[in-house]
Amino acid sequence: GEDVEQSLFLSVREGDSSVINCTYTDSSSTYLYWYKQEPGAGLQLLTYIFSNMDMKQDQRLTVLLNKKDKHLSLRIADTQTGDSAIYFCAVLGTMNRDDKIIFGKGTRLHILP
Amino acid sequence: DGGITQSPKYLFRKEGQNVTLSCEQNLNHDAMYWYRQDPGQGLRLIYYSQIVNDFQKGDIAEGYSVSREKKESFPLTVTSAQKNPTAFYLCASSIPSGRAWTGELFFGEGSRLTVL
Numbered sequence: 341g342e343d344v345e346q347s348l349f350l351s352v353r354e355g356d357s358s359v360i361n362c363t364y365t366d367s368s369s370t371y372l373y374w375y376k377q378e379p380g381a382g383l384q385l386l387t388y389i390f391s392n393m394d395m396k397q398d399q400r401l402t403v404l405l406n407k408k409d410k411h412l413s414l415r416i417a418d419t420q421t422g423d424s425a426i427y428f429c430a431v432l433g434t435m436n437r438d439d440k441i442i443f444g445k446g447t448r449l450h451i452l453p
Numbered sequence: 454d455g456g457i458t459q460s461p462k463y464l465f466r467k468e469g470q471n472v473t474l475s476c477e478q479n480l481n482h483d484a485m486y487w488y489r490q491d492p493g494q495g496l497r498l499i500y501y502s503q504i505v506n507d508f509q510k511g512d513i514a515e516g517y518s519v520s521r522e523k524k525e526s527f528p529l530t531v532t533s534a535q536k537n538p539t540a541f542y543l544c545a546s547s548i549p550s551g552r553a554w555t556g557e558l559f560f561g562e563g564s565r566l567t568v569l
Contacts, residue, residue, distance in 0.1 A: 382543055383545075384560070
């Protein structure tokens with residue numbers, strides 16, 4: 341079945357850029373998402389990209405999609421202490437309403453002073 | 454404001470007891486989901502429902518039960534058959550009725566269940 345892989349931890353200095361990477365197996369994925377989870381809370385959608393796009397930018401966030409390599413990345417510019425959280429990569433195979441979103445295990449972003 | 458509400462936030466249970474976690478949404482979403490989150494495990498799907506009075510098992514349904522009697526509500530019961538129920542439980546909803554869908558899931562704030 342579909343699999344989504346991401347590294348479990350990332351440490352970045354405050355003010356630097358953070359890059360969180362994700363790989364997936366289903367080449368028919370239509371939508372790809374990045375969710376943020378702060379401690380003890382639910383997940384919130386940060387951004388998403390449709391499979392016919394290569395890049396999407398939204399303020400400090402840049403999403404890059406390499407469909408050939410099935411690789412998705414999230415870049416956070418000027419990383420702040422408030423960016424400390426777990427970031428989940430997720431993919432949706434098709435737009436069939438019976439299809440389900442598959443999540444990676446999450447990358448915990450730690451901000452160094 | 455529309456949203457999805459889970460209760461209780463924290464719950465303690467003795468072994469052998471059933472407990473029910475509440476999930477209510479006023480987003481007019483057709484689909485609702487229950488996920489279990491363990492450290493380093495990501496999210497695992499327990500049950501989901503696409504329509505009232507219908508639901509399907511997810512990847513780890515054993516020891517859990519659900520009902521969907523109303524569009525707004527999707528309670529999860531953790532039964533005594535669940536071998537390791539201590540976890541963080543997340544409810545989500547999706548698929549807005551009659552509107553374009555991007556696949557986005559809206560999550561509640563979660564319920565942390567601890568078995569004593």
